[in-house]
Amino acid sequence: MPFTGSDIIKIIFAVILPPLGVFLERGCGADLLINILLTCLGWIPGVIHALYIILKY
Template identity: 80%
Template sequence: MAFTGSDICKILLAILLPPLGVFFERGCGADFLINILLTCLGYIPGIIHALYIILKY
């Protein structure tokens, strides 16, 4: 699987601000809301979810 420049930018955003990385990948939907909730509960679960979403799609 080849990464593009935008994928690398999204991964960096996912590490710094997880909901922003998910928003750029999937838009404002259920994944975005789940990531906001996970980030509020703990920063690491938010990062893991964001990376999962970015790498899956």
């Protein structure tokens, strides 16, 4: 499945600020809260989770 322009922007936001990438993909919900917690524990787990969410949906 090819990436759209919005997917590329979400991926860039996911690398810079992971919760923003998740918010743009899924909105305000459990995925966002999980990503905020992971980002507080470490930036890398937050980025991995954000990329997973963006690429899965």
